[in-house]
Amino acid sequence: MTGAADTQVLVARRYFCGRRFHDDGPYAFHLRGGRIAAITAPGEPGPGGAGAGAAHATTVGFLMPGLVEAHCHLFLDGTPSARGAGRAAPAGDTASLQAIATANLRRARAAGITLLRDAGDRHGINHAMRQLVRGEPGVEVRSPGPAICRRGAYGRFMGTEVATREEAFAAVERLAPGADDIKIILTGIVDFGRMAVSAGPQFDAATLRGMVERAHHHGRPVFVHCSGLEGIEAAIAAGVDSIEHGYFMSAAALQAMADRGIAWVPTLAPVHFQWAHPQAAGWSPPTIANLGRILDAHRAQIARADELGVRLIAGSDAGSPGVVHGQGLLDELALMRGAGLSVARVLAAATAAPREHWGLAWPDLRAGSPAEFVTAEASPFEAADWGAALRVFVPDAAVTPAG
Known part of the structure; x- marks a missing residue:
């Protein structure tokens, strides 16, 4: 399998680099020291004259960077039968929560996800899982620790509560050194019956801006849970790095986000599940109709965001009811495609776009990038079921995680 003593060769008929589709292959990936040493035509020598003969190479139909799940909750079990297991767990119940998180990581990796950003939990499970997999090839966890929310408002199950501006600032200062990102809960959730956000901003403009400034002082990106125009506009004005969910978006807000480089993680999957499986929550026919309208409007804004150049990032909110880790991201990508995005834009939202957003090298x-890929025989540019048989590939091993 090697073209030289220290070089591994992987041949792909087609590949997606994270930005565009390369379909004039085959292409030989020369892997050395855990990185891509070169990409050549099969048979052409790699660095140092290492050959890439077909007899010594593994061949796959399609290759791309490992998928990124940019918004998930590892401590929550999103399977429909679990009904949000972990959401009401007592503070000391870490053993059962870690078991849930471990199973969720296995599911994610089996779906081709090699990098996950947890979106907050108050038990410290996300930090624990980050430490557990640190240094393990083919899987990485970004963790904010707990989210920050206003005392008595939405978000307590995943966050640390603050009552004053000073407490909010202190929470950022306390969490930032150990966090990869800072997560702020700014608004309530979507009220499907009213077709509106359940509650407006939890923090005033000065408090929110001060929290963002303190996070940025520590070099931490800020991602903000918010929906409803009032919350979205407040987040934009405060200079956050990404808006999560963002239901009831406007064209003007999208233009402001494009101008300021603010990314959007639109999380279609949890609302789509509520619409597609209304019996799970007992929704009435009028509410089901509202869910359809909300999704239609959200898809239209996602298409508009793409046209305006807003950086779109894929995150499924896995752990939410009905959104299973791993499969949830594949569903999210299909839903983004259904919103009118090209295949290349959808794949970029789950590969290069989040990595670039977080400043990864x-x-x-x-040539030079880490040699961690997902492979498949079918290409997403040619087959709708491409995600059914993804494999995580790391140098010297093709890793098939337990499902």
């Missing part, structure tokens, strides 16, 4: 596949 190698957001796409090129």
Whole structure:
């Protein structure tokens, strides 16, 4: 399988680098020291004259960077039968929550996800899982620790509560050194019956701006849970790095986000599940109709965001009711495609775009980047069921995680 003593060769008929589709292959990926040493035509020598003969190479139909799940909750079990297991767990019940998180990581990795950003939990499970997999090839966890929310408002199950501006600032200062990102809960959730957000901003403009400034002082990106125009506009004005969910978006807000480089993680999957499986929550016919309208409007704004150049990032909110880790992201990508995005834009939202957003050194596949891929026989540019048989590939091993 090697073209030289220290070089591994992987041949792909087609590949997606994270930005565009390369379909004039085959292509030989020369892997050395855990990185891509070169990409050549099969048979052409790699660095140092290492050959890439077909007899010594593994061949796959399609290759791309490992998928990124940018919004999930590892401590929550999203399977429909679990009904949000973990959401009401007592503070000391870490053993059962870690078991849930471990199973969720296995599911994610089996779906081709190699990088996950947890979106907050108050038990410290996300930090624990980050430490557990640190240094393990083919899987990485970004963790904010707990989210920050206003005392008595939405978000307590995943966050630390604050009552004053000073407490909010202190929470950022306390969490930032150990966090990869800072998560702020700014608004309530979507009220499907009223077709509105359940509650407006939890923090005033000065408090929110001060929290963002303190996080940025520590070099931590800020991602904000918010829906409803009042919350979205407040988040934009405060200079957050990404808006999560963002239901009831407007064209003007999208233009402001494009101008300021604010990313959007639109999380279609949890609302789509409520619409597709209304019996799970007992929704009435009028509410089901509202869910359809909300989704239609959200899809239209996602298409508009793409046209305006807003950085779209894929996150499924896995752990929410009906959104299973791993499969949830594949469903999210299909829903983004259904909103009118091209296949390349959808794949970029789950590969290069989040890595670039977080300032990672190698957001796409090129010489020098880490040799961690997902492979499949079918290409998403050619087959709708491409995600059914993804494999995580790391140097010297093709890793098939337990499902």
